Amino acid sequence: MFPAVATLLVASACSSNSSALSGQNDAPVAARDGGSIVIGAEQEPDCADWLGTCAGSIWGSYTMQVGTIPAAFDTRKVDGKWVPQASDLLTGDPAVQTVDGKQTITYRINPKAVWSDGTPISSADFAYTALQVRDGKDIFEKSGYSDIANVATPDPKTAVVTMQTPYASWRDLFSGDYGVLPAHILDGKDRDALMKDGYTWSGGPWIIQNWQRGTSVTLVPNDKYWGPKPHLDKVTFQFITDTAAAFQALKSGQVDALYPSPQLDALSQIKAGVANTKSQVDPVTGNLEAIWLNNTKFPFDSQTVRQALAYSIDRDAIVKRLFGTIGVDKAAQSFFTPIVGGFGESAFGKYTLDLGKVTALMTGDGWAKDSAGFWAKGGKRASFAVETLAGNKRRDLTLQILQSQFTQAGFEMTIHDTTSATLFGTTAPNGDFQAGLYTLIDTFPEPLNLASTFASAAIPSQANGYSGTNFGRVNIPGLDAVLDQIDADVDPAPRIAASKQADQMLADAVPAIPLDDVPNVLLWSARLGGPISINPSEGPFWNLSEWGLAQ
Amino acid sequence: MLTYAVRRVLLSVPIVLIASFVLFVATRATFDPLGKLRQSRDPSVLHRETIRLGLDKSVPEQYFLWLKGFVTGDWGVSTRTGGDVRKMILQALWPTLQLIFWGIVFAVIIAGFIAIYSAVKQYSLADHTLTALSYVGIALPAFWFGLVLIQLLAVLPRQQFGLTDPLLYFVGLHSPGQSGFNLDYLRHLVLPVLTLTITLVAMWSRFGRASMLDALGSEYVRTARAKGVPRRRILLRHAARNSLAPFVTVVALDAALLFGGLVVTEQIYSIPGMGRLFLDSLLTGDVFVLLPWLLVVAAAVVVCNLIADIGYAILDPRVRLR
Amino acid sequence: MSTGTASAGQISGTRAMLRRFRHHRLALAGTVVLVLLVVACFGATWIAPAKQGVQDLALGPTAPSWAHLLGTDELGRDYLSELLYAGRMSLAIGFFVAVVATVVGTAVGAVAGYVGGVVGEVIMRLTDLFLIVPAIAILALALNGLGSSPVTIVLVLSGISWTYIARVVRSQVLSLREKEFIDAAKVTGTSTARILVRHMLPNLAGIITVNISLAAASAIIVESTLSFLGFGVQPPRTSWGNMLSQASGLVGTPQVYLLYFPGLFILVTVLCVNFIGDGLRDALDPQGRQL
Secondary structure (H helix, E strand, O other), rough: HHHHHHHHHOHOOOOOOOOOOOOOOOOOOOOEEEEEEEEEOOOOOOOOOEEEEOOHHHHHHHHHHHHHHOOOEEEEOOOOEEEEEEEEEEOOOOEEEEEEOEEEEEEEEOOOEEOOOOOOOHHHHHHHHHHHHHHOOOOOOOHHHHEEEEEEEEEEEEEEEEEOOOOOOHHHHOOOOOOOOOOHHHHHOHHHHHHHOOOOOOOOOOEEEEEEEOEEEEEOOOOOOOOOOOOOOOOEOOOOOOOHHHHHHHHHOOOOOEEEOOHHHHHHOOOHHHOOEEEEEEEEOOOOEEEEOOOOOOOOHHHHHHHHHOOOOOHHHHHHHHHHHHOOOOOOOOOOOHOOOOOOOHHHHOOOOOOHHHHHHHHHHHOOOOOOEEEEOOOOOOOEEEEEOOOHHHHHHHHHHHHHHHHHHHEEEEEEOOHHHHHHHHHHOOOOEEEEEEEEOOOOOOOOHHEEEEEEHHHHHHHOOOOOOOOOOOOOOOHHHHHHHHHHOHHHHHHHHHHHHHHHHHHHHHEEEEEEOOOEEEEEEEOEEEEEOOOOOEOOOOOOHHOOOEE | OOOHHHHHHHHHHHHHHHHHHHHHHHHHOOOOOOHHHOOOHHHHHHHHHHHHHOOOHHHHHHHHHHHHHHHOOOOOOOOOOOEHHHHHHHHHHHHHHHHHHHHHHHHHHHHHHHHHHHHHOOOHHHHHHHHHHHOOOOOOOOOHHHHHHHHHHHHHHHHOOOOOOOOOOOOOOOOOOOOOHHHHHHHHHHHHHHHHHHHOOOOOOHHHHHHHHHHHHHHHHHHHHOOOOOHHHHHHHHHHHHHHHHHHHHHHHHHHHHHHHHHHHHHHHHOHHHHHHHHHHHOOHHHHHHHHHHHHHHHHHHHHHHHHHHHHHHHHHHHHHO | OOOOOOOOHHHHHHHHHHHHHHHOHHHHHHHHHHHHHHHHOOOOHHHHHOOOOOOOOOOOOOOOOOOOOOOEEEOOHHHHHHHHHHHHHHHHHHHHHHHHHHHHHHHHHHHHHHHHHHHHHHHHHHHHHHHHHOOHHHHHHHHHHHHHHHHHHHHHEEEEEEEEEEEHHHHHHHHHOOOOOHHHHHOOOOOOHHHHHHHHHHHHHHHHHHHHHHHHHHHHHHHHHHHEEEEEEEEOOOHHHHHHHHHHHHOOOHHHHHHHHHHHHHHHHHHHHHHHHHHHHHHOOOOOOOO
16 A cells, blocks of 8 residues: 555654664565564563553563553654654644743644544643652652643643743653553543553554563554554564574564564674564664762772773773674763763763773872782772672673773672662662662653762662662762753753763763663564664654555 | 371471461562662652551561461562462463473373383393483483574474474464464474473483383282283283382372473473563562462472372272271 | 392492492493593693683684684683683582582481481471472572572572482481391490491492482582573683573574583583492492382
8 A cells, every 4th residue: 555655654754764873774665554463572561550660661661652652752863863852642842931930831732633532632631641640659750740830721732731940851741751641541540450451542553452461462553543554453572581582583483573682692693694684783772881889888989999990991892892793882981871962972981991090090099909919908909899680691791801801900890690679679779789780771862860870869868768769879079960950951052061061070070980882673574564763762663553564 | 098198288288388487588588579669769659568568567477467368368469560469370370281281291101101111121222222311301401402492493494494484383372363272372382392391201211210120020020920921911011000100109299390390491482381470570579479479389289299199099009908 | 219228238248339330331431521521620720721711802702613622702712611610610519519418418317217206207397398399499589589609509409409318318217227237236225326327327328329429410400500590600600501501592693502512511411420320329239220
């Protein structure tokens, strides 16, 4: 059906599919209507109540949320950068005003926008969602929403949100993690109970047909969707948690697409070539792997030691070994991940392997090498344990390289395995660690993670019920004010300037060391057609409705 | 006999209770039931949940609260999925039961044949070969077999013969949209069951061979031989029948441990059974699933032990005399 | 389960026993190969082509060649050398688990069997605890809680396998207890400890030796499964099991040899240990009956 394809291309023109890094990707193959496909998913989401504390699985968003929950802003690539763009849920960019220190955002809803039961999407839905997040119990994440003063609904298609204080990342509201939920179905009911095992309503191109726990999620087209309809009759996500088995499933034709975490094994599979398969490797991601340091624990309570540590490793060589096979060979140089790249600089670029600088810094701080060749001061050796999540081969290898390089620089490093439940539930909040290797994920092209990671108010404490996520106890003089400005300054230019200043301050104080931006990898069978590409914010299946079987 | 069996089941109740208490204390000491909530930025959540789950009470009190709930059918709510734990465990039992059933059927048949053959042809080349193979079956871990079998029996043939579909599937027990007992199910079943069968056959064939040899060396077989009873009749009526009792016992006991022991097989073949449930719960610190899981598995073991006892009594004529 | 019914007078048969063991060709071959492996692994510092853990990031993974007989891994480490160093961990785990489990199991089993009564019953019900929950679950739970250091792995694995030995020893002691020479010792006023050590133990030597080999072999295999699930020996420490599981994702890639070699080492070791166990059993129990 040619007309369908044509309208699709028009509708998605803003998404500029000419991805800069298409790997072995050929030009998109036209998709035909009908047919069904199976996609391998390496993680099963815990629940589908996207607002609740059980949410937070990125795969929940990929498999169900993106296709069923309408969002005010989409993340699209414009001029090579990922930016939030008003979606076709709205009639255009919302009007934003700041009067007397209060910010108002006026959303005008597309009159064609309807839920799958035919009820128009209305301002009541905006009000419901905002207040659920702001006032609800067991909410996954409230930042931004907690500052909402009120939501006015002058007419069914206009919602006016008033913020108590200006919120610079306001585009994240009704987008990013949450979107907009149907008030007429959920209001006054137990939202969590109605949504957690999947729901049958939708405001997106897809409807969740069923979610068989442990096995699969099946999506079918939403007939009432006001935008372009999906080509495929059915998409099934099968949960295959074993990476090796997942690749074999792709090779054997049991699944048609995979979005594997870039383990070395996966990369060698790609390099070896998977027959009849196309792939895209995208280094522009929101995944930052870093060595997180506890700034209050010996030896990292000393800024000099942290700086010396940064000079003692060849991060480019590590990244080259990890991702060189797919053409990624540069270390991450900022805590602003590539998808929020417009905000940061490469401030950490100054830290390259330089053992001379290490010696100068350490001796200057009163350290001397002991008989075993490790730095020591006052009888205490510069020795530390790195917390890591067991069972991730890429991290295991990364740590082994780090260990070898740190040893040569005079730091004694040991590896301590733990589980994510223990690390993020107990060890990190209580500060019972010296260093850790884990990934920070940006899911929206706004610098949302910075304050929660580095502001002193986010240090887990009795006062905040150990719920902050500044696990490293970072408290850099002057940084809090800059972070506040990033959060609050609605004016883009000074906000970006503040971000760059924060980047520099972080690089000077080295509260942690960024290692690599974990590239995204998407593989799909040659029998698929359509514009298939990775969206680092919404995931690889953001435009699933444009996928189809090849013509 | 029946009273003996009942007595054993009753005896196992306090053992299971002790086990559950030890595990309760151990899991509470290891895991923080509120771990996930601690990442939430709403401090009131923690306080509310602490009260709701009774985490402010002493450990024995918590244990009795939990036990009371468990006995009355309230198994709690998973911290991971927010789902009803009892439902989760019952759902996970079904695929595991299927694997165990098919695994046992094939393993018993194959191991039985090997055992009889090896015992009869003791020290022959075939016996040595089968023994060596059984060692290989025991010596390599299940995940190794699983991955190699997938490559050899599913991926390679498809690439060699240019098929659109592999002959054997290895993701789950059904293709999307399929269910019930059909060809699709069988094509999914072969590889996981084969993986499971290799280990079982390796263990059971060796045991079966030993008990066949025991029976063949016993006095009544020698007497039967002396009386001129035909060889085949001796083998099947006398020797095989008498070695059946210990064999069945071992099968039942090993089968019991499969209820929670298929972690690797279920992981590789993406089967949402008890093993996967355990691993997922352990890795995410889902304490409220782990304990009931352990109790269900323990109950399965007790039931299988009972079956083993009864089987022994039925199959071994000597037991009835007692 | 009945095993060799060695009676008191058989200790003098050591030479005959050794002769029977030597005639068990597989056992002999197993011994030779195992000794070679042990020497190669524990002498790796001198024998291995490369030092442990020496990385060559620029080289990366390469196929077997004359420079690297078994190739190199992802970090460019010589795989043969790594396997030999890793063997120290696997062999040590097997050895220590076997020793700890056997010592504990024998002691508990002997006491339970000899003392009998309520004490014996309670002890045996305690071992039932371990039969009720699958070993892999207990192991994963314990290692998840305690952390996977080599010491905890040995302790936890021994904690599982002693119960089996305890059962076997107990049943053996139960039957020995009724034997005349034990009665004789009792009458002459020999202490219980002395009876157990001087009179019982020599008669248990057979099953104990056989069990040592079984426990060692199974410890090596179970460790590899634990590694696959993420609870085994953790990097940067290496064992055959963890090298095997680290390579498990390489099926279908050019580096699949990284999956086969550690498997081969495990297989050969376990085969040798089992053959030796078989040989010992036959040597100690000439009637050829098996467990």
